[in-house]
Amino acid sequence: MPNTSSVAAENPMTKLPGDLAMWVIILAELSVFAILFLVFAVQFSLNEELFKQGQALLDTRAGLIITLALLSASYFVAQAVAFFERNQPKYFALFLLAACASALVYVVVKLAEYNHLVEAGFGLSGNKFFTYYFLITGFHLLHVLLGMGILIFVLFKRRHIGLHGLNTAASYWHMVDLVWLVLFPILYLL
Amino acid sequence: MKFESQSVAKPYFIAAIGLFVGQILFGVILGLQYVMGDFLFPEIPFNVARMVHTNLLIVWLLFGFMGSAYYLIPEESETELHSPKLALLLFWVFLVAGALTIVGYLSVPYATLAKITGNDLLPTMGREFLEMPTITKVGVVIVALGFLYNLGMTFLKGRKTVISSVLMLGLIGLAVMFLFSFYNPENLVRDKFYWWWVVHLWVEGVWELIMGALLAFVLIKTTGVDREVIEKWLYLIIAMALITGIIGTGHHYFWIGTPEYWLVLGSVFSALEPVPFFMMTLFAFNMVNKRRRDHPNKVAVLWAMGTGVMAFLGAGVWGFMHTLSPINYVTHGTQLTAAHGHMAFYGAYVMVVLCMISYTMPLMRGRAAANSNLSQVVEMWSFWLMTVSMVFITLFLTAAGIVQSYLQRMGDSPLPFMVVQEKIEIFYWMREVAGLVFLIGLVVYIVSFFVKGEEATV
Amino acid sequence: MNEIFTKSMARNIFYGGSLFFILVFLGLTFHTEKTLPERDHRENITEEVVLGKLVWEENNCIGCHTLLGEGAYFAPELGNVYKRFGNSKEAIKGFIQSRPKEGIPGRRSMPQFDLSDEELDAIAEFLKWTSEINTNDWPPNIQG
Numbered sequence: 001m002p003n004t005s006s007v008a009a010e011n012p013m014t015k016l017p018g019d020l021a022m023w024v025i026i027l028a029e030l031s032v033f034a035i036l037f038l039v040f041a042v043q044f045s046l047n048e049e050l051f052k053q054g055q056a057l058l059d060t061r062a063g064l065i066i067t068l069a070l071l072s073a074s075y076f077v078a079q080a081v082a083f084f085e086r087n088q089p090k091y092f093a094l095f096l097l098a099a100c101a102s103a104l105v106y107v108v109v110k111l112a113e114y115n116h117l118v119e120a121g122f123g124l125s126g127n128k129f130f131t132y133y134f135l136i137t138g139f140h141l142l143h144v145l146l147g148m149g150i151l152i153f154v155l156f157k158r159r160h161i162g163l164h165g166l167n168t169a170a171s172y173w174h175m176v177d178l179v180w181l182v183l184f185p186i187l188y189l190l
Numbered sequence: 191m192k193f194e195s196q197s198v199a200k201p202y203f204i205a206a207i208g209l210f211v212g213q214i215l216f217g218v219i220l221g222l223q224y225v226m227g228d229f230l231f232p233e234i235p236f237n238v239a240r241m242v243h244t245n246l247l248i249v250w251l252l253f254g255f256m257g258s259a260y261y262l263i264p265e266e267s268e269t270e271l272h273s274p275k276l277a278l279l280l281f282w283v284f285l286v287a288g289a290l291t292i293v294g295y296l297s298v299p300y301a302t303l304a305k306i307t308g309n310d311l312l313p314t315m316g317r318e319f320l321e322m323p324t325i326t327k328v329g330v331v332i333v334a335l336g337f338l339y340n341l342g343m344t345f346l347k348g349r350k351t352v353i354s355s356v357l358m359l360g361l362i363g364l365a366v367m368f369l370f371s372f373y374n375p376e377n378l379v380r381d382k383f384y385w386w387w388v389v390h391l392w393v394e395g396v397w398e399l400i401m402g403a404l405l406a407f408v409l410i411k412t413t414g415v416d417r418e419v420i421e422k423w424l425y426l427i428i429a430m431a432l433i434t435g436i437i438g439t440g441h442h443y444f445w446i447g448t449p450e451y452w453l454v455l456g457s458v459f460s461a462l463e464p465v466p467f468f469m470m471t472l473f474a475f476n477m478v479n480k481r482r483r484d485h486p487n488k489v490a491v492l493w494a495m496g497t498g499v500m501a502f503l504g505a506g507v508w509g510f511m512h513t514l515s516p517i518n519y520v521t522h523g524t525q526l527t528a529a530h531g532h533m534a535f536y537g538a539y540v541m542v543v544l545c546m547i548s549y550t551m552p553l554m555r556g557r558a559a560a561n562s563n564l565s566q567v568v569e570m571w572s573f574w575l576m577t578v579s580m581v582f583i584t585l586f587l588t589a590a591g592i593v594q595s596y597l598q599r600m601g602d603s604p605l606p607f608m609v610v611q612e613k614i615e616i617f618y619w620m621r622e623v624a625g626l627v628f629l630i631g632l633v634v635y636i637v638s639f640f641v642k643g644e645e646a647t648v
Numbered sequence: 649m650n651e652i653f654t655k656s657m658a659r660n661i662f663y664g665g666s667l668f669f670i671l672v673f674l675g676l677t678f679h680t681e682k683t684l685p686e687r688d689h690r691e692n693i694t695e696e697v698v699l700g701k702l703v704w705e706e707n708n709c710i711g712c713h714t715l716l717g718e719g720a721y722f723a724p725e726l727g728n729v730y731k732r733f734g735n736s737k738e739a740i741k742g743f744i745q746s747r748p749k750e751g752i753p754g755r756r757s758m759p760q761f762d763l764s765d766e767e768l769d770a771i772a773e774f775l776k777w778t779s780e781i782n783t784n785d786w787p788p789n790i791q792g
Contacts, residue, residue: 429666523717
């Protein structure tokens with residue numbers, strides 16, 4: 001439905017897809033993750049040996065699979081939005097489901113990673129690198145789960161969600177994906 | 191005043207101010223004991239004066255919150271209070287219980303008080319701010335339950351607004367978290383862990399909901415800004431408060447025996463705790479700027495804006511100064527903590543209660559909207575005297591804390607505690623002078639209630 | 649009217665955000681409780697240590713002192729006093745016992761609590777146990 005309020009039409013904030021409140025959240029989330037990455041970087045330079053050893057134990061292959069899974073999920077979400085705009089509810093729902101399935105791949109692989117590390121004796125305490133690893137990836141995992149919840153909520157609402165609401169949900173999902181794209185190189189590769 | 195029953199707030203406010211005076215008298219005593227170590231020893235040792243000072247603070251603020259709620263809820267709900275009689279009964283119960291407790295602190299050694307009040311049955315005494323005997327704590331729970339019941343019935347009966355809902359949520363949260371004061375594990379680490387569920391989740395948690403609601407109420411009444419705008423801001427402010435403050439509890443879990451990941455989590459999340467206070471300042475100034483009316487009660491508006499600024503400075507800025515774990519490692523438990531504590535409590539909670547009193551008292555005493563110009567000017571003097579002297583108290587204690595941290599916690603030959611205390615004595619003297627000015631400000635505040643004159647119009 | 653930032657969105661952020669973080673906090677609490685036994689030497693919390701904590705509380709030591717940095721700032725930190733007094737329980741007991749009833753003129757004074765021998769032993773044991781908690785290396789030095 002086109003926006004008929006002239007004040008709102010002049011306001012650049014209306015050009016952002018989705019509710020402005022979501023963008024405030026996105027800004028806040030990115031700030032928190034930025035701080036976490038910054039602190040991690042500082043700790044890395046203070047504990048190079050320990051952190052390099054820890055990094056070597058991470059499964060880069062798993063990281064790549066996760067990256068692909070999340071990128072696919074974002075692609076599916078973007079497609080779902082397109083189908084919604086073109087009023088094709090069946091494809092809209094299908095692609096949302098595909099996004100959830102991709103996200104589920106992330107969850108499974110991540111938990112498998114955690115399981116492997118815990119069995120090797122690493123956890124939240126004891127090794128500084130792994131404290132940060134579990135905290136940062138764990139916090140991200142919680143956001144992915146929340147994102148999946150939001151997508152499922154949208155699925156249930158179907159066309160009643162409206163384009164505005166759908167864009168809001170999609171923006172959140174893309175933020176979660178973006179964070180991973182920064183997290184992966186910083187934690188796994190650098 | 192739209193409903194007769196709102197007037198039960200008056201005795202609560204009068205008691206609040208009376209206890210506030212007691213609190214400051216003992217504050218002045220404590221400040222003197224810092225520099226004249228044996229002042230009033232052994233009749234009133236430092237620890238006794240301190241528990242009187244801190245407990246009076248908490249109790250008078252609770253009286254202030256209760257009075258504010260009794261005024262606000264009926265007005266927002268557009269219906270009379272469920273039972274004014276119950277409110278008055280609970281008032282006397284709370285006041286007498288509180289007075290007896292203070293008398294208990296002052297008249298017998300603390301260990302004796304513990305014995306005669308049966309602390310051995312369920313030991314909850316002897317922890318900071320929770321010094322009151324277990325039976326007093328039970329009394330507080332009963333008063334709180336009656337209070338919540340009374341307001342709850344009123345709230346459910348009438349119109350539910352965001353402001354009244356947030357206030358109710360905050361008050362219920364206050365009562366629920368207080369229950370943790372009954373949980374006193376034998377393991378000191380666990381004792382401290384859960385103690386903070388009362389203290390932190392009160393002042394950096396549910397109390398912020400109460401403060402936000404009260405501030406929003408006064409701003410709606412004095413600025414006439416659209417309720418929709420104010421209520422949306424209120425939701426965002428309290429959202430940020432809990433989103434940062436809940437995990438922010440971790441900034442009390444750095445050095446008490448809990449795992450290292452709290453060093454990271456506590457630092458990161460508590461670093462953002464100033465955000466809701468910053469928003470409250472923007473909120474207050476913005477609403478006043480956008481106002482649609484010039485309310486005759488100018489001093490109430492001054493308190494509202496002052497609350498935003500001082501809360502942000504005291505709780506936000508001073509809190510941030512020592513919240514990051516590498517810094518806190520060196521400043522933990524020093525005068526810097528005291529500096530932050532004083533300005534934070536004053537800026538956030540003392541001022542918001544005084545703001546509510548400033549707005550409601552004239553109405554409850556029969557004015558149409560505000561006190562006389564002269565009375566308001568006198569009250570404004572008290573605002574500036576108390577606020578500026580508090581800033582100085584904080585600055586002097588900050589200086590003391592920085593020197594203390596440097597001499598006692600850093601370098602190759604750190605000095606013993608008592609030696610360092612002697613070296614920073616000058617700051618304590620200056621603090622005491624500022625404290626006396628604060629007391630003068632409080633006296634001026636009380637005088638303002640007795641200044642007469644024609645009601646101020648715009 | 650197409651509101652770009654609705655009140656109900658703000659409300660959802662409040663309830664959703666708060667619930668999310670309450671759950672995270674509870675999860676972390678659970679994990680902390682599981683990890684604590686490695687850090688607090690609770691096997692050393694004997695009857696005597698328990699009594700010592702009670703003596704600490706019932707005489708309101710926290711009203712002047714800090715313990716692990718928490719309390720009043722009038723008197724020294726006692727979390728590491730066991731170490732500061734040369735790993736000696738006797739030294740702690742001796743100090744408490746020797747406080748003059750009328751105080752020391754002109755100085756910050758500690759009351760004479762008239763503790764029994766059992767209570768003195770207990771509080772010294774409590775402070776010894778406290779000094780052995782893994783506090784992430786706090787305080788920075790022996791002065792507390």
